[in-house]
Amino acid sequence: MNNQLQPKSHRIAILAEGSFGILASKTATVLVxxxxxxxxxxxxxxxxxxxxxxxxxxxxxxxxxxxxxxxMQFQPTMLAIGIAPPGGELPSAWRAxxxxxxxxxxxxxxxxxxFLSEDAELAELAAKHDxxxxxxxxxxxxxxxxxxxxxxxxxxxxxxxxxxxRVGKMLSGIEVTNAAKARGVRAEFCPTGQNGIMVWxxxxxxxxxxxxFTAGAAEQIVLAGTRAHDVLLVEGQxxxxxxxxSGVTLSLLHGSLPDAMIFCHQPxxxxxxxxxxxxxxxxxMIAQYEMMAAPIKPAKVIGLALNCFDLSESEAxxxxxxxxxxxxxxxxxxxxxxxDKLVDAILKVHPAKSxxxxxxxxNKTMSHSPER
Amino acid sequence: MNNQLQPKSHRIAILAEGSFGILASKTATVLVxxxxxxxxxxxxxxxxxxxxxxxxxxxxxxxxxxxxxxxMQFQPTMLAIGIAPPGGELPSAWRAxxxxxxxxxxxxxxxxxxFLSEDAELAELAAKHDxxxxxxxxxxxxxxxxxxxxxxxxxxxxxxxxxxxRVGKMLSGIEVTNAAKARGVRAEFCPTGQNGIMVWxxxxxxxxxxxxFTAGAAEQIVLAGTRAHDVLLVEGQxxxxxxxxSGVTLSLLHGSLPDAMIFCHQPxxxxxxxxxxxxxxxxxMIAQYEMMAAPIKPAKVIGLALNCFDLSESEAxxxxxxxxxxxxxxxxxxxxxxxDKLVDAILKVHPAKSxxxxxxxxNKTMSHSPER
Numbered sequence: 001m002n003n004q005l006q007p008k009s010h011r012i013a014i015l016a017e018g019s020f021g022i023l024a025s026k027t028a029t030v031l032v033x034x035x036x037x038x039x040x041x042x043x044x045x046x047x048x049x050x051x052x053x054x055x056x057x058x059x060x061x062x063x064x065x066x067x068x069x070x071x072m073q074f075q076p077t078m079l080a081i082g083i084a085p086p087g088g089e090l091p092s093a094w095r096a097x098x099x100x101x102x103x104x105x106x107x108x109x110x111x112x113x114x115f116l117s118e119d120a121e122l123a124e125l126a127a128k129h130d131x132x133x134x135x136x137x138x139x140x141x142x143x144x145x146x147x148x149x150x151x152x153x154x155x156x157x158x159x160x161x162x163x164x165x166r167v168g169k170m171l172s173g174i175e176v177t178n179a180a181k182a183r184g185v186r187a188e189f190c191p192t193g194q195n196g197i198m199v200w201x202x203x204x205x206x207x208x209x210x211x212x213f214t215a216g217a218a219e220q221i222v223l224a225g226t227r228a229h230d231v232l233l234v235e236g237q238x239x240x241x242x243x244x245x246s247g248v249t250l251s252l253l254h255g256s257l258p259d260a261m262i263f264c265h266q267p268x269x270x271x272x273x274x275x276x277x278x279x280x281x282x283x284x285m286i287a288q289y290e291m292m293a294a295p296i297k298p299a300k301v302i303g304l305a306l307n308c309f310d311l312s313e314s315e316a317x318x319x320x321x322x323x324x325x326x327x328x329x330x331x332x333x334x335x336x337x338x339x340d341k342l343v344d345a346i347l348k349v350h351p352a353k354s355x356x357x358x359x360x361x362x363n364k365t366m367s368h369s370p371e372r
Numbered sequence: 373m374n375n376q377l378q379p380k381s382h383r384i385a386i387l388a389e390g391s392f393g394i395l396a397s398k399t400a401t402v403l404v405x406x407x408x409x410x411x412x413x414x415x416x417x418x419x420x421x422x423x424x425x426x427x428x429x430x431x432x433x434x435x436x437x438x439x440x441x442x443x444m445q446f447q448p449t450m451l452a453i454g455i456a457p458p459g460g461e462l463p464s465a466w467r468a469x470x471x472x473x474x475x476x477x478x479x480x481x482x483x484x485x486x487f488l489s490e491d492a493e494l495a496e497l498a499a500k501h502d503x504x505x506x507x508x509x510x511x512x513x514x515x516x517x518x519x520x521x522x523x524x525x526x527x528x529x530x531x532x533x534x535x536x537x538r539v540g541k542m543l544s545g546i547e548v549t550n551a552a553k554a555r556g557v558r559a560e561f562c563p564t565g566q567n568g569i570m571v572w573x574x575x576x577x578x579x580x581x582x583x584x585f586t587a588g589a590a591e592q593i594v595l596a597g598t599r600a601h602d603v604l605l606v607e608g609q610x611x612x613x614x615x616x617x618s619g620v621t622l623s624l625l626h627g628s629l630p631d632a633m634i635f636c637h638q639p640x641x642x643x644x645x646x647x648x649x650x651x652x653x654x655x656x657m658i659a660q661y662e663m664m665a666a667p668i669k670p671a672k673v674i675g676l677a678l679n680c681f682d683l684s685e686s687e688a689x690x691x692x693x694x695x696x697x698x699x700x701x702x703x704x705x706x707x708x709x710x711x712d713k714l715v716d717a718i719l720k721v722h723p724a725k726s727x728x729x730x731x732x733x734x735n736k737t738m739s740h741s742p743e744r
Contacts, residue, residue, distance in 0.1 A: 212579040244584070
């Protein structure tokens with residue numbers, strides 16, 4: 001697992017130059033949401049002087065600053081790269097900022113596909129200044145091919161799936177985990193992407209794994225998560241109808257072998273983002289996930305997490321009611337209305353599995369008793 | 373594309389120590405089948421002294437020899453690693469043989485996940501003896517995320533899909549390509565795995581690509597293949613019900629965006645090899661592929677390639693008849709009964725697409741004519 005640095009113990013300046021916004025800088029938004037006490041400044045010259053909450057609605061009190069020099073007055077100990085562009089390349093203009101940060105003694109946290117720790121110039125500079133270049137996306141070496149071992153864990157495994165990228169699969173996983181923990185459930189979020197890893201401190205970015213081992217990586221995450229937890233919320237990736245990333249999605253499904261799924265969707269979206277592919281209906285997309293799970297380990301979608309950030313409250317309530325009517329499943333916007341409905345749905349699966357486990361254990365003991 | 377060495381211009385000794393057999397050494401079998409004039413010996417001490425055809429039914433006249441020293445009397449110019457074990461590691465006992473081969477002036481061709489060219493000891497030795505370590509599985513750098521461009525090519529794109537690994541997706545692709553060429557069609561085989569790349573001389577091993585770019589790699593293969601060919605046979609990988617490799621399979625489907633699919637299956641197999649996952653019925657598996665294709669680009673399965681190597685001739689004919697009755701699709705064993713039935717099915721799709729293209733081109737010209 002990837003846990004070289006613990007961001008929760010750092011003062012973080014986020015680099016989002018030229019692209020700070022709710023969706024344009026997803027990593028920045030996630031760090032502000034889940035590490036609000038650690039983020040000390042966001043760098044974007046175009047929005048300098050504003051409060052972070054004026055730009056992305058959360059993060060009140062955190063300033064947007066002009067450049068790294070201005071951010072340094074807030075004594076950061078780490079610079080986080082705030083975007084993850086398609087293809088994962090480092091925008092060339094940012095290299096100078098990274099050199100400046102490293103020379104200034106800051107650790108650097110990155111979720112880019114192109115690993116900073118393998119960049120000769122930056123690695124040499126980091127060694128010289130004794131700072132860590134942490135590539136949260138870099139997978140561990142020697143991952144196995146998946147073996148269906150995830151089907152045998154005692155925890156109840158829930159996978160967040162969805163209609164597209166950026167619809168809330170990570171966020172729903174975290175919110176449901178937190179809501180379950182608040183109700184006394186030994187729940188754990190299992191990150192499968194760089195942003196989740198950055199805020200939660202462990203996991204594997206499965207989209208950076210060689211494809212023969214991607215399902216194996218998902219399996220490893222479940223096997224790690226099950227050690228001390230009863231309910232695992234595995235972070236979904238991509239979508240089965242995404243032309244670029246569908247393979248990652250299916251590897252995750254067949255590697256983690258969930259007991260049930262939570263389907264995430266943005267009601268205002270009707271095509272795959274950046275493509276012209278129309279999204280099928282909710283029922284069709286749900287059926288597709290269930291049909292792909294069935295041959296290896298059947299799993300049902302048991303609830304919907306709708307991302308209504310771009311709708312008014314009444315529109316959001318209407319979208320939730322419509323989705324519930326269409327699917328017959330409980331739906332919520334976890335940010336706006338909380339995740340309790342989804343925790344309820346999970347707890348209906350969870351005791352059923354626990355009872356089955358106990359029954360199985362009792363039968364095993366009984367069948368062995370004559371030998372004792 | 374990966375074409376560092378052209379195996380067709382070499383005299384090849386195949387290393388299959390301890391595992392030479394039809395399925396146990398799939399790479400060896402493929403090289404013997406498609407490069408029979410190039411393979412000069414197969415190394416397996418357990419079967420030394422026999423003719424290759426006594427072990428794998430093809431390759432008459434090629435000797436199985438005890439070791440590399442014995443193989444050297446046939447003046448090989450290249451040593452090919454004859455297996456591709458799960459996980460792709462190099463069996464440690466073989467390292468000594470590789471050192472001996474390199475020191476003897478042989479190029480080395482490998483399909484292992486662990487790249488020989490990145491092994492410091494072997495790379496240094498190869499440089500010293502001026503030979504190439506060719507990792508057929510090593511993908512090109514800087515592959516893109518898939519963009520649906522494969523849907524726009526003029527060629528008719530056929531993807532071989534299937535129920536499991538090792539059911540004949542590569543072999544069917546090659547046999548159908550050859551049968552189509554024999555009938556005057558400008559057909560091309562598009563390799564997506566190390567064995568296909570070795571025998572065909574180009575391609576990308578998509579299972580070795582980082583999963584975010586696997587569909588993009590499949591797209592690149594189609595874009596390369598379409599340049600001078602009317603019909604492309606894209607080599608399938610894995611299966612949608614394979615717990616380890618299903619993600620590779622789906623990436624290939626959504627990256628190559630075929631016009632139609634050929635479904636490959638071994639009738640005697642009823643579970644996924646090395647797993648306890650039961651195979652769904654033919655109709656269910658076909659429906660699964662068609663359902664996964666539909667949201668991005670609809671494609672039908674138009675024929676079946678059945679691998680009946682372990683059945684008698686009458687059993688094979690019965691299996692083919694049963695599959696045709698179940699699915700209503702033409703079926704054949706391409707090795708035993710030829711691929712013409714499948715070429716017929718493809719040619720029904722192909723002229724339809726060509727006519728559509730022509731119609732589209734004519735309409736385009738007409739709509740533009742007023743501006744001229």
